[in-house]
Amino acid sequence: MAKQQQFGLGKGLGALLGGEDLTELRKPVGYINKQVVTAEVKPKDTSDVLRVPVELIEPNPYQPRMNFDNEALRELADSIRTFGLIQPITVRRKGDGKYQIISGERRYRASIMAGMDMVPAYIRDASEQGMLEMAIVENIQRENLDPIEVAMSYQRLMEECRLTQEQMADRVGKKRASVANQLRLLKLPAKVQHDLKVGLVSVGHAKVLLGVENPALQEALCDAIVKNGLSVRQLEDKIKSLDKTPGAPKNVLEPVELPQMYYRLLENLGRYVGENSLSLRRGKDGKSAITIRFESDTQAEEFLKALDPR
Numbered sequence: 001m002a003k004q005q006q007f008g009l010g011k012g013l014g015a016l017l018g019g020e021d022l023t024e025l026r027k028p029v030g031y032i033n034k035q036v037v038t039a040e041v042k043p044k045d046t047s048d049v050l051r052v053p054v055e056l057i058e059p060n061p062y063q064p065r066m067n068f069d070n071e072a073l074r075e076l077a078d079s080i081r082t083f084g085l086i087q088p089i090t091v092r093r094k095g096d097g098k099y100q101i102i103s104g105e106r107r108y109r110a111s112i113m114a115g116m117d118m119v120p121a122y123i124r125d126a127s128e129q130g131m132l133e134m135a136i137v138e139n140i141q142r143e144n145l146d147p148i149e150v151a152m153s154y155q156r157l158m159e160e161c162r163l164t165q166e167q168m169a170d171r172v173g174k175k176r177a178s179v180a181n182q183l184r185l186l187k188l189p190a191k192v193q194h195d196l197k198v199g200l201v202s203v204g205h206a207k208v209l210l211g212v213e214n215p216a217l218q219e220a221l222c223d224a225i226v227k228n229g230l231s232v233r234q235l236e237d238k239i240k241s242l243d244k245t246p247g248a249p250k251n252v253l254e255p256v257e258l259p260q261m262y263y264r265l266l267e268n269l270g271r272y273v274g275e276n277s278l279s280l281r282r283g284k285d286g287k288s289a290i291t292i293r294f295e296s297d298t299q300a301e302e303f304l305k306a307l308d309p310r
Contacts, residue, residue, distance in 0.1 A: 028084030029110045029197055051097055051118040057091060057108060058099045076110035083194040086113055087186070088120040090160065091138040099123065103159060124154065140172050145205070151185045165267045171282055180263045181207070185280075189215045192222045201225050204232040212239065213281075262288070272306045 089104025101108055102124070111119045141151045157168050165183075169176045181310065186204055195201045205225055209218045224230060224238065256257055267279055269292070282288035294300040 018244075025193070026083060026194060028080075028082065029194060049120045050123055052091065052121045052123075054108075054112055054117055056102050057089075057119065057121075058094070058098055058110075058204055059105055073106070073110050075112055076106070077113035079190040080107075080111055080114040080116065083190055085116070085120055086148065086190060086193050086197060088122055088273075089121045091122065092124055122217045126162070137171055138275055141280055144256060146197050146199070147182070147203050148193050151182045151301065154179055154183055155186060165263065176263055180266075185211055189219050191219045195226060201234065205230075205235055208235050208239065213264075217242075245296055265290070272303050 031140065085107060087104070087107065089108050090102040091099035092102055094100055099121070104121075108119060140150060140157075140215045145153070154172075157163055157171065158165065164173065166176055167178055170255070171180045172179070185193070185203075188196070188206060190210060192201070192206065196203070196206050198199060201222060205222075210219060212218050212221065221235065221239065225235060229239065262280060266280060269278055269290070278289060278293075282290075292303070294303070
């Protein structure tokens with residue numbers, strides 16, 4: 001099992017949160033109703049996650065991203081060894097019994113680097129758009145889904161069925177703000193997503209952790225929740241105490257409920273760079289800032305062309 005990455009958070013914070021190894025509590029995530037997919041065994045439900053042998057998977061020749069950061073891939077591979085592949089890839093069937101990646105090539109490459117011989121994947125027929133949408137919506141309405149599975153289903157419905165958050169909210173009978181808050185869970189570090197998925201932390205804990213900007217601090221606080229059985233209120237108190245801790249990061253954000261217009265703003269910008277590349281900070285006084293993260297100069301250039309097509 002991969003060694004847990006250690007973060008330099010300062011002696012004061014280390015003493016406050018503790019530094020015990022919790023890897024025994026964090027087993028790689030599995031999938032209950034999954035079968036191994038081969039050329040002879042076909043999945044019947046495109047909403048299920050199935051395990052596909054890596055030798056049957058081919059990259060998408062139309063993949064827009066040509067360069068993958070090797071260091072980032074190694075870090076993702078280390079995370080996959082420890083927690084499993086939390087967010088499955090999506091593939092489509094080919095006529096020769098193989099599968100072609102629709103989305104998730106970076107996760108696929110990191111899974112191979114991590115030594116996996118099976119990769120969890122959604123299987124779909126690219127031409128069956130209506131059936132796919134129905135299957136995903138049905139999947140979301142199941143009562144036994146964990147919060148990360150719900151968030152991934154929302155994200156998948158948006159990406160593969162090309163729906164806006166508002167359209168998706170109508171499909172699943174939820175308010176747009178509820179959908180947006182669910183999708184925000186996918187911005188949490190893999191460790192926190194894993195612990196939320198397997199029930200070591202609650203959605204309430206996760207919402208509080210989303211108010212912390214530093215990913216390393218989010219992970220350290222997650223360790224404290226698991227180790228000490230902190231309630232949501234205790235977690236909030238611990239975060240407040242960090243401001244008085246020498247050497248602790250000071251970028252703890254006060255969680256603020258966003259007006260609807262901000263969700264629309266993020267959604268519109270997300271059409272050009274992807275919503276996972278955006279982050280928004282808004283204070284109680286209404287002052288706000290949006291950060292856009294570009295994965296390459298090419299993506300920044302494409303964003304500029306979208307804004308100014310001259």
